[in-house]
Amino acid sequence: MATYLITGANRGIGYEYCRQLQARGETVIAVCRTASEELKQLGIQIEEGIDITSDASVAGLQKRLGDTAINVLINNAGILKRVTLENLDFDSIREQFEVNALGALRVTHALLPNLKPGSKLVLMTSRMGSIGDNTSGSSYGYRMSKVALSMAGKSLAHDLQPRGIAVAILHPGLVQTRMTNFTTGGITPEASVKGLLARIDELSLENTGTFWHANGEVLPW
Numbered sequence: 001m002a003t004y005l006i007t008g009a010n011r012g013i014g015y016e017y018c019r020q021l022q023a024r025g026e027t028v029i030a031v032c033r034t035a036s037e038e039l040k041q042l043g044i045q046i047e048e049g050i051d052i053t054s055d056a057s058v059a060g061l062q063k064r065l066g067d068t069a070i071n072v073l074i075n076n077a078g079i080l081k082r083v084t085l086e087n088l089d090f091d092s093i094r095e096q097f098e099v100n101a102l103g104a105l106r107v108t109h110a111l112l113p114n115l116k117p118g119s120k121l122v123l124m125t126s127r128m129g130s131i132g133d134n135t136s137g138s139s140y141g142y143r144m145s146k147v148a149l150s151m152a153g154k155s156l157a158h159d160l161q162p163r164g165i166a167v168a169i170l171h172p173g174l175v176q177t178r179m180t181n182f183t184t185g186g187i188t189p190e191a192s193v194k195g196l197l198a199r200i201d202e203l204s205l206e207n208t209g210t211f212w213h214a215n216g217e218v219l220p221w
C-alpha cells in the first residue's frame with residue numbers, strides 16, 4: 001500500500017484517479033480548491049482550498065502535510081482555454097502558463113521534502129503539447145503551457161534521478177470530462193485512468209522522463 005497525492009481531485013480525471021486508487025487499497029490524499037460531493041463520498045483525506053497558482057496556498061499544503069511521505073505525486077490540475085490567432089488573448093495564455101506549467105512545478109517543488117528515494121512524480125501533460133504531433137495549430141495558451149510542462153518534466157527527470165525519484169510525463173487520451181465538454185469522441189475517465197495507472201506502475205529510474213500516452217505509446221516531443 002502506497003500514499004498517492006493528486007491535485008485537481010474534485011472532478012474529471014483527478015477524481016477518477018482517487019476512486020480507482022482507493023478501490024485498490026492505496027492511501028489517497030485528494031487536493032482541490034473545493035471538494036465535490038462525489039469526492040467527499042469516497043471517505044479519503046481531502047486537502048481543500050488549495051490553488052496551485054498561489055505560493056502561499058501551496059506552502060500551506062506542505063505545512064498541512066508535514067513530514068507525510070508521498071510515494072506518488074500526481075500533478076493533474078489543469079485548464080484549457082480557447083486561444084486562436086484571430087483572438088490572441090495574452091491574459092488567457094498567461095493564465096494557462098500559471099496553472100498548467102508553473103502550478104505543477106510549484107506543487108512539485110513545495111512537496112519535494114515529502115518525496116523519498118523510490119517515490120514517483122507524475123505530470124499530466126497533453127498530446128497538444130507535443131511539437132512533433134502538432135498537425136492542426138491554434139490553441140496557443142494550452143499548447144504552449146503544456147510543452148513548457150513537459151520540458152519541466154524532462155529536467156525534473158534528470159535532476160531527481162540521483163535522488164531515486166522517477167518522473168512520468170503522461171497524456172490521458174481524449175477523455176470525457178468537463179474540459180472537453182464530455183466529448184462523445186473521447187474515452188471514459190475510467191478507461192483513461194486504468195491506462196495511466198498502468199504507466200505509473202511501470203515507471204522506474206530506467207524509463208524516467210518518458211512522454212507516454214495512457215495506452216502505452218511513447219509520444220514525440
Ligand SMILES: NC(=O)c1ccc[n+]([C@@H]2O[C@H](COP(=O)([O-])OP(=O)(O)OC[C@H]3O[C@@H](n4cnc5c(N)ncnc54)[C@H](OP(=O)(O)O)[C@@H]3O)[C@@H](O)[C@H]2O)c1
Pocket residue numbers: 007008009010011012013014032033034050051052053076077078079080099103124125126127171172173174175176177178179180186
Ligand atoms: N480531458 C482530456 O481529454 C485531457 C487531454 C489531455 C490532457 N488532459 C489533462 O488532464 C488533466 C485533468 O483534466 P480533466 O479532463 O480532468 O479536466 P477538468 O475536468 O476540467 O478538471 C480540471 C481540474 O483542475 C483543477 N484546477 C484548475 N485550475 C486550478 C487551480 N488554479 N488550482 C487548483 N486546481 C485547479 C480543477 O479544479 P476546479 O474544479 O476548482 O476548477 C479540476 O479539478 C489536466 O491537466 C488536463 O490538461 C486532459
